Structures are given as structure tokens and as C-alpha cells.
Amino acid sequence: MHRTGALYGQFETLEQQKDTATxxxxxxxxxxxxxxGGIMLAYTINRHTxxxxxxxxxxxxxxxxxTTNTIVLLxxxxxxxxxxxSAQTGKKKLLPIFLTLTIILGFAFFYVKYxxxxxxxxxxxxxxxxxxxxxxxxxxxxxxxxxxxDLDKEREELQRANAADPNLNSHAQLYFSAYFGMTGxxxxxxxxxxxxxxxLLHGSLKGLYTPQWNTPVDIVGLYWHFxxxxxxxxxxxxxxxxxxR
Amino acid sequence: MAEQEHTEHSEHIVPPWLYMxxxxxLMALTILTVVAALQDLGRFNIVVALAIATTKATLVVLxxxxxxxxxxxxxxxxxSGIFWLALLLFMTLSDYVxxxxxxxxxxxxxxxxxxxxxxxxx
Amino acid sequence: MSTxxxxxxxxxxxxxxxxxxxxxxSWLLTTDHKRIALLYLVSVTAFFFVGGFFAMMIRLHLLTPxxxxxxxxMYNRMFTMHGVAMIFFFLIPSIPAVLGNFLIxxxxxxxxxAFPRINLLSWYIYIIGGAFTLYSMVTGGxxxxxxxxxxxxxxxxxxxxxxxxxxxxxxxxxxxLTGLNFLVTVHTMRAPGMTWFRLPLFVxxxxxxxxxxxxxxxxxxxxxxxxxxxxxxxxxxxxPAMGGDPILFQHLFWFYSHPxxxxxxxxxxxxxxxLIPTFARKKLFGYHFVAAASLAIAVIGFLVxxxxxxxTGQSTYAAIAFSLLxxxxxxxxxxxxxxxxxxxxxxxxxxxxxxxxxxxxxxLFLIGGLTGLFLGCLGTDIHIHDTYxxxxxxxxxxxxxxxxxxxxxxxxxxxxITGRMYPEWLARIAALILFVGFNLTFFPQFLLGYNxxxxxxxxxxxEYQVYNVMSTAGASILAVGYLLPMIYLVWATxxxxxxxxxxxxxxxxxxxxxxxxxxxxxxxxxxxxxxxYDFHNRKDLGLEVGLAEAHADD
Numbered sequence: 001m002h003r004t005g006a007l008y009g010q011f012e013t014l015e016q017q018k019d020t021a022t023x024x025x026x027x028x029x030x031x032x033x034x035x036x037g038g039i040m041l042a043y044t045i046n047r048h049t050x051x052x053x054x055x056x057x058x059x060x061x062x063x064x065x066x067t068t069n070t071i072v073l074l075x076x077x078x079x080x081x082x083x084x085x086s087a088q089t090g091k092k093k094l095l096p097i098f099l100t101l102t103i104i105l106g107f108a109f110f111y112v113k114y115x116x117x118x119x120x121x122x123x124x125x126x127x128x129x130x131x132x133x134x135x136x137x138x139x140x141x142x143x144x145x146x147x148x149x150d151l152d153k154e155r156e157e158l159q160r161a162n163a164a165d166p167n168l169n170s171h172a173q174l175y176f177s178a179y180f181g182m183t184g185x186x187x188x189x190x191x192x193x194x195x196x197x198x199x200l201l202h203g204s205l206k207g208l209y210t211p212q213w214n215t216p217v218d219i220v221g222l223y224w225h226f227x228x229x230x231x232x233x234x235x236x237x238x239x240x241x242x243x244x245r
Numbered sequence: 246m247a248e249q250e251h252t253e254h255s256e257h258i259v260p261p262w263l264y265m266x267x268x269x270x271l272m273a274l275t276i277l278t279v280v281a282a283l284q285d286l287g288r289f290n291i292v293v294a295l296a297i298a299t300t301k302a303t304l305v306v307l308x309x310x311x312x313x314x315x316x317x318x319x320x321x322x323x324x325s326g327i328f329w330l331a332l333l334l335f336m337t338l339s340d341y342v343x344x345x346x347x348x349x350x351x352x353x354x355x356x357x358x359x360x361x362x363x364x365x366x367x
Numbered sequence: 368m369s370t371x372x373x374x375x376x377x378x379x380x381x382x383x384x385x386x387x388x389x390x391x392x393s394w395l396l397t398t399d400h401k402r403i404a405l406l407y408l409v410s411v412t413a414f415f416f417v418g419g420f421f422a423m424m425i426r427l428h429l430l431t432p433x434x435x436x437x438x439x440x441m442y443n444r445m446f447t448m449h450g451v452a453m454i455f456f457f458l459i460p461s462i463p464a465v466l467g468n469f470l471i472x473x474x475x476x477x478x479x480x481a482f483p484r485i486n487l488l489s490w491y492i493y494i495i496g497g498a499f500t501l502y503s504m505v506t507g508g509x510x511x512x513x514x515x516x517x518x519x520x521x522x523x524x525x526x527x528x529x530x531x532x533x534x535x536x537x538x539x540x541x542x543x544l545t546g547l548n549f550l551v552t553v554h555t556m557r558a559p560g561m562t563w564f565r566l567p568l569f570v571x572x573x574x575x576x577x578x579x580x581x582x583x584x585x586x587x588x589x590x591x592x593x594x595x596x597x598x599x600x601x602x603x604x605x606x607p608a609m610g611g612d613p614i615l616f617q618h619l620f621w622f623y624s625h626p627x628x629x630x631x632x633x634x635x636x637x638x639x640x641x642l643i644p645t646f647a648r649k650k651l652f653g654y655h656f657v658a659a660a661s662l663a664i665a666v667i668g669f670l671v672x673x674x675x676x677x678x679t680g681q682s683t684y685a686a687i688a689f690s691l692l693x694x695x696x697x698x699x700x701x702x703x704x705x706x707x708x709x710x711x712x713x714x715x716x717x718x719x720x721x722x723x724x725x726x727x728x729x730x731l732f733l734i735g736g737l738t739g740l741f742l743g744c745l746g747t748d749i750h751i752h753d754t755y756x757x758x759x760x761x762x763x764x765x766x767x768x769x770x771x772x773x774x775x776x777x778x779x780x781x782x783x784i785t786g787r788m789y790p791e792w793l794a795r796i797a798a799l800i801l802f803v804g805f806n807l808t809f810f811p812q813f814l815l816g817y818n819x820x821x822x823x824x825x826x827x828x829x830e831y832q833v834y835n836v837m838s839t840a841g842a843s844i845l846a847v848g849y850l851l852p853m854i855y856l857v858w859a860t861x862x863x864x865x866x867x868x869x870x871x872x873x874x875x876x877x878x879x880x881x882x883x884x885x886x887x888x889x890x891x892x893x894x895x896x897x898x899x900y901d902f903h904n905r906k907d908l909g910l911e912v913g914l915a916e917a918h919a920d921d
Contacts, residue, residue, distance in 0.1 A: 325582075332670070340614075342682075344682040
């Protein structure tokens with residue numbers, strides 16, 4: 001196994017092995033770009049056609065929480081890059097620290113996501129039979145986490161939106177399909193990333209990664225940064241539609 | 246042996262101060278994008294939002310992912326990926342935006358189209 | 368055929384990849400690309416039988432205009448499952464996963480692919496995806512067409528859509544991992560002296576195929592994922608009742624599925640590029656053009672997908688652009704056909720079985736390709752879209768092209784894979800039976816489509832019956848043409864004549880190692896100093912100008 005950074009049988013040199021692994025990860029990331037690209041296309045077409053509903057939907061998700069998550073994830077990219085640097089420069093004590101910080105920030109992201117998703121559940125904003133974009137406005141007692149002032153603003157928005165788009169409810173459901181689809185897919189990738197980070201942490205505590213051989217840290221880093229980039233795009237696309245109203 | 250091009254093994258190690266500059270820039274851009282979203286720029290809101298997002302993504306790719314320092318072959322892989330995504334988006338959109346019927350009327354789906362309200366499958 | 372220079376009496380190597388280790392675990396947990404190729408061989412053949420069974424049901428049903436064999440609903444399931452099994456589980460994996468996996472490390476001079484464990488993982492992913500799809504087939508099947516158009520597939524169909532969609536989704540990752548492995552291997556694992564322009568065209572073809580797999584397959588993955596979400600959770604992107612757009616599904620679907628047809632044909636073209644120089648004893652004409660054409664097909668192939676959607680009400684301007692691009696994509700294919708033909712000119716041609724398949728490919732791919740132009744032209748497509756003309760067109764390419772390439776390649780490399788020769792005369796007869804059966808099956812379908820018979824219909828007006836009967840008759844002959852190789856290739860593995868390192872002889876690096884090869888492929892890393900297909904300068908092949916062709920003794 002590669003526990004000792006040993007050469008695999010099919011390679012001639014460690015350099016060839018690292019070269020191969022890195023190229024492999026970049027090509028894999030290209031497949032991920034196309035994978036997310038498909039759902040981005042679906043989002044684009046639907047946003048273009050149903051702008052009112054998308055703007056309405058965007059106003060119903062929490063800007064502070066979204067911004068927090070963006071900052072958290074950017075920070076985690078920083079700590080990950082620092083982790084790779086630690087491995088490259090042989091700072092064996094720092095690597096586990098940075099990996100742990102990355103994991104903690106990742107979990108912070110998951111927690112915020114959990115808060116957001118459970119909010120959507122309670123507000124009947126999950127696509128399916130129970131979806132109702134007018135739910136909180138019509139049942140203020142069920143949505144106590146929204147302040148009355150905010151609820152009034154929402155009511156006003158919904159009136160305007162319903163007038164502009166007679167089928168607001170279905171089209172808003174498309175927005176939330178995009179929301180859950182895109183953030184869900186992203187979260188799934190983050191969960192896998194977190195798993196990989198735990199694996200790296202385990203290895204780093206055993207001192208496996210050296211300046212001569214730190215390929216796993218490097219390529220997991222690439223994956224983690226990619227997941228961050230997806231969020232960098234998701235944030236404006238989902239949270240910042242027509243916010244100035 | 247691998248082909249004769251210079252691999253990243255005169256390994257360029259990015260110094261931590263550069264990472265700090267980049268993360269600072271990224272945070273600033275995040276605040277900028279939220280502020281910009283709260284201004285009424287009309288049709289340019291989305292343009293600005295995507296431009297800022299692309300800037301942030303570029304910084305992450307170039308510096309955190311070391312794309313600035315990798316061999317040309319890898320850079321070609323990255324650019325091809327982005328190019329292909331653009332191809333998917335733009336060529337499909339080319340259909341939607343250029344639809345014109347025999348009367349000269351544009352006919353994408355309209356939010357005012359009448360259709361059955363959502364129901365579970367019968 | 369007389370032989371002046373006979374092949375040296377062949378010796379069967381003592382230790383090779385087949386007997387290196389024993390036991391089922393050594394096969395199921397192998398990381399040897401050659402063994403993985405054989406695992407794939409068994410699985411794709413199994414799915415070929417599955418797809419063939421459904422084809423048989425279709426053709427039996429269509430013997431009579433009113434169709435007494437199947438109910439309409441069952442008929443829909445038959446053609447759907449035929450398509451799903453054949454496309455996703457046979458055609459897309461076949462040449463890359465069987466021949467590509469076996470040969471690419473040998474051809475570049477490496478001990479294995481870049482990621483051997485990922486190679487094994489890709490086989491397991493294929494099996495799991497196949498299991499889901501088989502589950503769908505046995506729990507009533509799928510009736511949406513292999514194209515899964517919405518909202519039939521996501522809302523209204525009463526068939527087992529979800530397991531099949533999940534199965535195809537999973538199998539897509541097998542394709543992605545194979546492509547990734549090939550790309551990285553060709554970039555980083557070539558032996559010293561094996562420059563890009565010394566690579567066999569088989570490798571170039573698989574490189575181009577891998578580019579398509581990497582860039583295209585993720586899109587079908589997300590599309591099917593969204594379709595599954597829609598079916599199970601009611602998402603709504605593709606459902607008009609919720610404001611969704613079925614055409615969006617089609618765009619996303621065909622963005623992959625058109626390049627997918629190039630995934631199916633490019634490897635076959637790679638095989639032909641190996642067969643023709645070998646059996647014409649002549650350097651391939653225009654090597655650089657053929658290599659460039661492979662890449663051009665891969666790239667331009669991504670720019671034409673809307674030609675499957677000309678009749679959907681899409682933008683006419685977009686349709687015109689895509690139609691032009693469709694004509695453009697034919698050009699690199701034509702370049703290849705011209706180059707293969709030019710290779711034959713002035714060559715010393717022998718009619719061994721692989722060459723018969725190559726000839727079959729040339730003629731049938733030509734017809735298939737040219738009829739594609741009729742379909743790519745907007746005016747004519749209006750009349751022949753969704754008719755048997757389309758069915759005949761793609762079967763000429765897929766079966767007349769890709770499957771012939773696959774069989775030709777299997778025969779050509781069978782001595783390398785097993786160390787033994789197949790029975791030559793029986794193989795030639797089987798190839799001829801296949802050729803006759805194929806044309807009898809599918810040529811009438813051009814006429815049917817031209818005369819207006821729609822595809823995917825379980826009944827038809829009586830005036831179409833003659834051609835349908837001819838087609839079914841041809842299909843039974845075709846079946847014999849497929850069964851024969853399956854039988855004699857297995858027989859040959861155990862009882863065939865010992866082949867030796869290079870029975871043909873051919874110029875590739877894979878022929879410089881024993882047959883069957885040792886697990887590590889080459890005892891010492893080879894150093895390549897020769898150009899590809901250079902029959903003139905390869906003294907080691909024992910061919911001399913002026914003598915009658917020397918090839919494997921019959």
C-alpha cells in the first residue's frame with residue numbers, strides 16, 4: 001500500500017506517479033464541472049423563463065446564512081491550502097491542525113445547511129405535494145421564526161409576484177427544485193470531501209506525508225477547492241436574485 | 246518514463262503570505278457581491294454577480310489549486326473543461342433565445358402560459 | 368494461400384497472465400488490465416445476448432402487420448430494453464473496455480494502466496449498474512424508449528423507470544473512469560521513444576473516445592439524476608404541468624447521447640486502422656490526418672446534438688446552424704475512409720477474417736454515414752425523422768460499423784489474448800453469414816423508412832409486410848453469424864493452434880511480447896525506435912519485399 005509512499009508497480013518513478021495522480025484528479029474535476037453544468041443549464045433556462053418566481057424564491061431563503069456559509073467555505077479553502085503547504089514544507093505538526101480546522105469549518109457549513117433545510121421543511125418550501133409558497137403568509141402562527149415585519153414584506157412581495165405570474169406556486173417550486181438540487185448535490189460532494197479529509201487526518205497523525213510524497217493531500221485539496229468553487233457560483237445564483245427589492 | 250516536459254517537480258511552493266492575500270481578496274469580493282446585489286443595477290445585477298463569482302473562482306483555481314504553476318498540459322485540461330461548460334450553456338441557450346414562429350413572434354415558455362396546476366401523477 | 372516464409376513454430380509460454388495466479392478471488396480482485404478486459408468480455412457478451420433477445424422479440428412480432436406476438440405495451444418494452452441493453456451495456460463499453468483495456472498498456476509499452484484499481488472499480492460499477500437495469504427488466508421492464516423522453520418517463524409511465532435510470536446513471540461512471548484511465552495512461556505512461564506520433568492509431572482513437580467520455584458522460588448522469596428526482600420526488604424541471612420543459616430534457620439528453628455514438632464508433636475506427644495496414648502489408652496512408660480526424664470527430668461531435676430534435680419546435684436558426692455542423696462532422700469520417708482506401712491501393716492484400724470484417728466495415732459504415740447526411744439535412748429529415756430510415760441508418764453504423772470493428776478486433780487479437788488461433792475457414796464463413804444477414808435485415812429498413820413506416824410502432828399497414836419479413840429473415844441469419852464466433856472463439860481458446868508472438872505478422876508493440884503476455888507485459892521496459900506500420904523497415908517481422916505474403920498458417 002502507499003502507506004510508506006512507495007512506488008506502485010506500474011510506475012517507473014515517484015515523479016511519474018505523482019504526475020499521473022494529479023492529472024487524474026484534474027480530469028476528474030472536469031467531469032464534475034460538466035456534471036454541475038447540467039443542472040446549471042436547467043437552472044438558467046428556468047430562471048430566464050420564470051424570473052418572478054425565482055426572485056420570489058430567492059427572497060425567501062436567508063441571505064445572512066448564505067453569506068455565512070460562503071465565508072466559512074472560503075476560509076476552509078484557505079486552511080486546506082495551508083495544509084497542503086504544511087505537507088510540502090515538511091511541517092508535520094501543522095498539517096493535522098490545518099486539516100482539523102478545515103473539517104471543523106466543513107461541519108459548520110453542514111450545520112448552517114441543516115438549519116436552512118429544516119426551515120424550508122417547516123415553511124412548506126420543499127418540492128412535492130406539500131409545497132406551498134404562500135404557506136407562511138397564510139399561516140403566520142406556523143412560521144414563528146419569521147418576524148411580523150418580515151412577514152408583511154413577504155406578503156407584499158407575494159401579492160406582486162402572484163399578480164405577475166398566475167402560476168407562481170408551480171414556478172416557485174421549480175426554483176426550490178433548483179435550490180435543493182444544486183445545494184443538495186453540493187452538500188453530497190462536501191460530505192465525500194469531509195470523509196476524505198478524515199482519512200487524510202488519520203494519515204497525517206501517523207506522519208505519513210512528507211515533502212517527497214504528499215500526493216493524497218494535494219489531490220484531496222484540489223477536490224475540496226473545487227467544491228468551494230461550486231458554492232462560489234451557487235451563492236449568487238440562488239441567494240442574490242433581485243435582492244435589491 | 247513520463248514524457249520529456251518539465252513536470253511540477255521543481256515544485257513551486259506557494260508562500261503562506263500569498264494565500265493570506267488571496268483569502269483576504271476573496272472575503273472582500275464576497276462582501277462586494279452582497280452589497281452589489283442590494284443595489285438596483287437592472288439587468289446588470291446578474292452580470293456583476295457572475296463577474297465577481299468568476300473572479301473569485303479564478304483566484305481559487307490559480308492560487309489555491311496551483312493552476313498558475315502547473316504544466317501547460319494541465320492548464321489545457323482546465324481550460325477545456327471550462328470551455329465545454331460554456332459550450333453546453335451557450336449552444337443550448339442559442340436555441341431558446343432565437344425561437345421565432347412563423348408570425349415573427351418569439352415563443353419561449355412564458356410565465357403567463359396557462360397550464361395545469363401541480364398535481365401528483367394520476 | 369501459399370506461404371514462402373513460414374512462421375517459426377510457435378511456443379506456448381509457460382507462465383502468462385492467465386495462469387499467473389489461480390482461483391476466483393484472483394480474478395475478481397485482479398488489478399491486471401488483461402484480466403479485467405476478460406471480465407468485461409464476459410459481461411458485455413452477456414448483455415449482448417440480453418439485447419439480442421429483445422431484438423428477436425421485436426422482429427418476430429413485426430413479421431405480421433397486426434403483430435400477434437406481443438401486446439402493444441410489451442412491444443414498447445421490447446424496443447426500449449433492446450436499446451438500453453445494447454447501447455449502454457454493450458456498444459459503449461465493448462471495444463474500449465475489452466480491447467482498449469487489454470491493449471493500451473501493451474501498445475504504449477507500460478506494465479499496466481495508470482490506475483489499475485480504478486480499472487477494477489469501473490468493472491464493478493458496470494456490474495452494479497447492470498444489476499439495477501436487469502432488475503428493471505425483470506420487474507416489468509421499461510417502455511419509454513431508450514431515450515427516456517419526459518414527461519412520459521418521469522410522470523406518466525407505469526413501468527420500472529427508476530431502477531433502469533439509476534442503473535444507467537451508475538454505469539456512466541464506469542465509462543468515465545475508463546476514459547480517465549486511458550487519458551492519463553497515454554499522457555504519462557508511454558515507454559521511452561514512444562512519442563505521440565509513433566502511437567498506433569488504435570491508441571489515438573481511444574484517446575479521442577476518452578475525451579468524449581470525460582466531457583459527455585457527466586451530463587447524462589446529471590440529466591438522468593434529475594429525471595429520477597422528478598419521478599421519485601416530483602421536482603418538475605421537465606414536466607410541463609409544472610412549467611417545466613421536456614425540450615430541456617432532450618437538450619441535456621442529446622448533449623451526451625450524440626457524442627455517445629462517437630464513443631461507439633471511434634474505437635471501431637481505431638481497430639480498422641490497425642487491421643488495414645496489417646492485411647495490406649502497407650503503411651497507413653496519412654497517419655497524421657487519421658489521428659487528427661479522430662480528435663476532430665470527438666470535438667465536432669459535441670456540436671451537433673440538436674439534429675435529433677429538428678422536429679421539436681426548436682428555433683429554426685439554431686436548427687440551421689446544427690444542420691451545418693452535422694454536415695461538417697461527416698468530413699473527418701470521410702477523411703478516414705479515404706485514407707483507409709488509399710492504404711489498400713498498392714498493398715499486398717490478404718483476406719484473413721479480420722480483414723473481411725474490415726472490408727465489411729468500410730462498405731457498411733460508408734452507407735450508414737452517407738445516410739446520416741440525409742437525416743442531417745433539415746428538409747429531408749422532416750419526412751424521415753422517426754421512421755425506419757433512422758433505424759436503418761444507425762444500425763448500419765452501430766452494427767455494420769462498430770460491431771464489425773469489435774469482431775474484427777477480437778479475431779485479430781485473439782491470438783494475443785489467448786495464445787491460440789481461431790479456425791480460419793469457419794471464421795471466414797461466419798463473417799460472410801454475418802454480412803449477408805446484416806444487409807438482409809437492415810437494407811429493407813431503409814426502404815421501409817423511405818416509404819413512410821414509422822419506428823417504434825407495434826403495427827403497420829399491410830403494404831410494408833414484405834420488407835418486414837425480409838428484415839426478420841435477415842435477423843435470423845445475422846444471429847447465426849453472431850453465434851458462430853462465440854462458439855469457435857471459446858473452442859479456440861482451449862484447442863486452437865498455438866499462435867506464437869506475432870502470427871500475422873503485425874507491427875504493433877503488443878506483438879513483441881509473448882502470446883499470451885506475462886502479467887507485467889514486458890520483461891524489460893521496451894525502447895521504441897521505429898515508426899508505426901513501417902512494414903518496409905521492420906526486418907524483425909520476417910517479411911521481405913518480393914515474397915508472397917507470410918501470415919498465420921491455416
